Amino acid sequence: MNPFALRQRALAWFHRHKETQAWALLAPGFGWLVLFFLVPIVIMFAYSVMPRGEYGGVERGFTLEHYARFMDPLYIKILWRTLEDSTICTVACLLTGYPVAYVIARATKWRNFLMFLVILPFWTSFLVRTFAMIFLLRDTGLINTMLLKLGVITEPILMLYTPFAVMLGLVYGFLPFMILPIYASLEKLDLSLLEAAEVLGAKPMARFFRVTLPLSMPGVVAGSLLVFIPALGSFLTSDLLGGAKEIMIGNLVQNQFTTARNWPFGSAASFIVMALVLVAVMIYLRVRDRDTELGAH
Amino acid sequence: MSDIPPVVEFTGVHKTFGAYRAVVDINFQVQKGEFFSILGPSGCGKTTTLRLLAGFEEPDDNGGTVRIAGEVVNKKRPYERNLAMVFQNYALFPHLSVERNIAFGLEMRKVPSAEIPPRVKKAMEMVRLDPGQFARRMPAQLSGGQRQRVALARALVLEPTILLLDEPLGAIDLKLRKEMQLELKQLNKQLGTTFVYVTHDQEEALTMSDRIAVMDNARVAQLGTPAEIYECPRTRFVAKFIGESNFFEGVAQSQGPDGWRVDGSGGRFEVPAHPSITQGSKVAIAVRPEWLDVAPPDAVPPGENAIRGTVTDVIYLGETLHVLVAVADGEGERRVTVAVRNEGQLSRPIRWSKGDAAVVCWKPADCQVLEDA
Numbered sequence: 001m002n003p004f005a006l007r008q009r010a011l012a013w014f015h016r017h018k019e020t021q022a023w024a025l026l027a028p029g030f031g032w033l034v035l036f037f038l039v040p041i042v043i044m045f046a047y048s049v050m051p052r053g054e055y056g057g058v059e060r061g062f063t064l065e066h067y068a069r070f071m072d073p074l075y076i077k078i079l080w081r082t083l084e085d086s087t088i089c090t091v092a093c094l095l096t097g098y099p100v101a102y103v104i105a106r107a108t109k110w111r112n113f114l115m116f117l118v119i120l121p122f123w124t125s126f127l128v129r130t131f132a133m134i135f136l137l138r139d140t141g142l143i144n145t146m147l148l149k150l151g152v153i154t155e156p157i158l159m160l161y162t163p164f165a166v167m168l169g170l171v172y173g174f175l176p177f178m179i180l181p182i183y184a185s186l187e188k189l190d191l192s193l194l195e196a197a198e199v200l201g202a203k204p205m206a207r208f209f210r211v212t213l214p215l216s217m218p219g220v221v222a223g224s225l226l227v228f229i230p231a232l233g234s235f236l237t238s239d240l241l242g243g244a245k246e247i248m249i250g251n252l253v254q255n256q257f258t259t260a261r262n263w264p265f266g267s268a269a270s271f272i273v274m275a276l277v278l279v280a281v282m283i284y285l286r287v288r289d290r291d292t293e294l295g296a297h
Numbered sequence: 298m299s300d301i302p303p304v305v306e307f308t309g310v311h312k313t314f315g316a317y318r319a320v321v322d323i324n325f326q327v328q329k330g331e332f333f334s335i336l337g338p339s340g341c342g343k344t345t346t347l348r349l350l351a352g353f354e355e356p357d358d359n360g361g362t363v364r365i366a367g368e369v370v371n372k373k374r375p376y377e378r379n380l381a382m383v384f385q386n387y388a389l390f391p392h393l394s395v396e397r398n399i400a401f402g403l404e405m406r407k408v409p410s411a412e413i414p415p416r417v418k419k420a421m422e423m424v425r426l427d428p429g430q431f432a433r434r435m436p437a438q439l440s441g442g443q444r445q446r447v448a449l450a451r452a453l454v455l456e457p458t459i460l461l462l463d464e465p466l467g468a469i470d471l472k473l474r475k476e477m478q479l480e481l482k483q484l485n486k487q488l489g490t491t492f493v494y495v496t497h498d499q500e501e502a503l504t505m506s507d508r509i510a511v512m513d514n515a516r517v518a519q520l521g522t523p524a525e526i527y528e529c530p531r532t533r534f535v536a537k538f539i540g541e542s543n544f545f546e547g548v549a550q551s552q553g554p555d556g557w558r559v560d561g562s563g564g565r566f567e568v569p570a571h572p573s574i575t576q577g578s579k580v581a582i583a584v585r586p587e588w589l590d591v592a593p594p595d596a597v598p599p600g601e602n603a604i605r606g607t608v609t610d611v612i613y614l615g616e617t618l619h620v621l622v623a624v625a626d627g628e629g630e631r632r633v634t635v636a637v638r639n640e641g642q643l644s645r646p647i648r649w650s651k652g653d654a655a656v657v658c659w660k661p662a663d664c665q666v667l668e669d670a
Contacts, residue, residue, distance in 0.1 A: 061356035195353060196388035199461075200377040200451070210401070214392045 012262055048267035054178035056261040075252070079273070082249040085163075086231040091180075093227045094220065096171070097178035101213075101219070104179075105186035118179050126173060130240050133169050134160060137241070161243030169237040173232060178223035185219030186212070186288040221288065229277055302367030304329050304459055304491045305350060311360035312345055319345040321515045323361070327493060327508075330459075332485045333503040334494045337512035338538065344463060346512070347495045351461055352378050365459070376405070381452035386468070387444045389436040389451070395421075396432040402665040407456070420454035423484070442473045453484070462494045466501065476502050479572050486502075499539045503527060511535050527585075532669045536583035543589065543633045545604070545664075546581045549574050556661060562627040566602035571666040581667045586636035588663040591620050591655050603656040604634065608649050615639065620649050634658050666668045 014021045048066055050058040069075075104114045121129060136142050139156040147153045158175055189212065197207045213220075235250030247255075249269065256266030301389045303326035310323040320342040327333040334659035335343040348354045349363055352375035356362070362369050370378055381402070381420075388535045389398050399417045408416070421428045424446040436444060445465060452460055466474045482505045485492045492523040496502050502509050504526040511519045511526060513534045519526055530536035533544065546563030556569040566583055568574070590598075609632065635657055637647060651657065 190386075190388065192384050192386060192388040193390060195375070196382070196384055196390075197401070198353075199351060199378075199380065199382045200402035200455070201376045202401075203376060206405060211390060215390075248489075257555075 019023075044267045046269060047264050048271050050264055052262055052264050056263065058264055066265045069265060070269055070272055075269070078247060079276075080250055081246070082273075083276075085167065085170070085248060086228050089167060089231045090224050090228045092167070092171045093175050093178040094224060095175060096217075097175055097223065098112065098182055098220070100175075101179045101182035101186055105183055105189070118176050118183075121176065121264070122250065127236065128235055132168055133165070133172065133241055137165050137168070160241065161245060163242065163246060165241040166238045166246070169241040170231055170234060172229040173234075173237060177226040177230070181222035181226065182216055182219035185216040189215050215219070221284075225281065232273060232277060255282050301329070302364070303327055304331075304366055304368075305333075307346070307349075308359035308364070310346075310349060310363060311357045312354055313357055314350060314352050315362075318515050320349070323349075323517055325510050325517060325520055327459075327491055329491055330485070330489045332482065332492045332494065332505055332507045334496060334506040334509045335512060336496055336499060336502040336509050336539075337518075338497055341512040343495045343497075343512050347461055347463055347493065350493060351375055351380065359648065379457065380461060381455045381457035382458040383448045383452050383463065383465045385464045387436075387448040389447055389466075390525055390652040391436050391445055393431075394433050394435055395426070395447050395484040396428075396440070398436065398447055399454050402451060402455045404492070416454055419451040423430065423453055423645065424450045425480075426450065441469045442477070445477065447470055449481075449484075453490075457487075457490060459489065459491045459493060462492060464496055464498075465494075466498075475499075481505060493518055503539070511538065513538070520641075524575075529665055530583055531665075531667065533581065533583070534669075538666065541584040541586050541634060544581060544667075546579065549576060549578050549580050552576070561604070563606075563624045564604040566604065567661040568664060568666055569662055573668055574666065581669070582664040583667055584659055584664045586619065586634045587617075589633065589635040589657050589659050591622060591635045591637065592651065592658055594654055594656050595656050597656055601658040601660055603658040604633070605654070605656050608651055608653040608655050610651060611647070611649055613639075613642065618642075618647060620647075620655075622655055624657065 005134070014024075047058050049062055049064065050205040051061045051063050051065075053059050100118070104111055104118070109115055134141070136146070137159040139158070139160070143159070144153075148156065193211055193215070194207050197211045202210060231252075233250045235248060235254045238246065238248045238251055253266045253269050253273075256262045256269065260266075299555070305325075307323045307325050311321055312319045323342075323346055325333075335346055337343045345354060349356060350365075352370065352373055356371055357423050363371055365378060365380070372547065373393035387601075388577065393401065396414075396417050398432075399420055400413050403413050403416060404410075404582065417432070418428045421431065426443065426446045430444065431439070431447075439447065446470075448465070465481075466477050469477065478501060481492070485505075494502075494505065504524075506523055508520065508522055509526050510517050511534075513532075515593075519531050521529075526539055528540070530539065536542040536544070544583045545561050545563070545566060547559035547566070549557045551558050552570075553567065556567055556570075556572050557580065558565065558567055566582075568580060574580055589599075591608070592598065592603070594605060604624050606622040608620060609623045610619075610621040612619040612621065616639060618637045618639050620637055622633045622635060623630045624633050
């Protein structure tokens, strides 16, 4: 049989078996996720309910002691502070990112260039960028040196290794994740809706709060999740810019896996955070869906 | 009458975008309760004219004035003009239900909240949308025609003195469009609201309007009632854009008692006197297909203009038949369309068929002398 006829027959077979075709197309991505996402999660969950090995690792058996241990006020406090910091970071990203996204979406001529600037930091690794912040913030750093030279201050302001530095680093690192989805939803906003609102009597503020903001909510939601979730798990920023003074939950997990060599406890801590995020996102989506349903009926 | 200022008045309005002259020297007045259409092909400046009236655009500096009810509004924002508008794509708020869309303008104008629901209901009934069925639907759950009605209700609920409509019927199918045309016309008369209607559809403009401004190339080419526009087109553009026209050209030879004798490339014809014609000047006339007749070469009705030609086609259109006749035009040929009333092709078929020698003829008075010969 010649190759052409073979190909024809293969295509015809796929046409008759649409479902097989769909699975064949899904297979690579599906396989990847199973292998590198689902399997590790299952392994981690197994670790979290197994006794700790004497020299790291785990031993056979079943225990819930790691989850019980996490209920210690010390760890709950770390978790609570992490939630607080992530929330503040998300709000700060929203308040700074929304105007930026708005301006870019309205800038017809410079739009692509401005988007390029937003994405530009991704060209360097997060680690390098966080290190660069140290050079900006330390006592002999760029900001203090300039302020001293200008005579604004007589002594360097302590910025590095403070909660402020950590927050600055988090906001700086995650801001593009807020800007991009908000930009995407603002960019496709039909400008004739704003004109319609204007003829109907809406002044600029009313147009923003009654039309622009509600219609960009999908972007705000997506951006907030994209910032909140990684902020919750971040450990690098508080390590480098916070001087590891106030640890976040990410640092705790990292320590358990590296220095403390308590893998089961690290796994349990991860699962608790994951469960919290999952519950929070589900409640959030449920509330949003209910709102849209209410509008539809 | 004369001491009441017109509802809308454009005086020498110019608008340029960069080097592009969107509208040039626009002058017109719209009287209270009038159905006024701005008609023209795309890019002629009709939408810019409407946007100048709505307040989305400002006339150029020293570029004339726009007045609403006698007051100059050049610098006023749309929300200060107290008018309503129906947009080409409807521009319904996708995140608000039908009733919230309609209530939007009332809320913005700080109408007491107790008054809003009855007014919304009334507006929906006015555009024949059942409030019980549609009030809580989202725009995405509506058909094109229903969205159209919501957009109309959202504008009418404000009880505006002027309603602007920007090609509102462009996106709905023909049958519904005809229905909406009549409804709009009815609403205009019933509410006494002044309608300013932008369209590129000449039939629509003729059907609905009290007066029409035909725009061409950023200017108003002609302003008049549908009958004036159709029966006395002043320029070749208007004659061509509104309805169908046949054009005959020639040079004015001699003046007779009733007009001028013109030497055309296809033959000699007479035209009524017109101020633009002088001895030896070029003359162009437009003749509507239904003003023409087709006759055998030896049976030209006395006193009528006649141009010889050959029948090339007969087209059956139902109510009428179009007989296409090729007539000499300088070196080449040109096709003339003659509309003939259909008196029943099965019982009394017309005798014309392809290849017949014929003359197209018309009464000298039944033509329009064009100003841009």
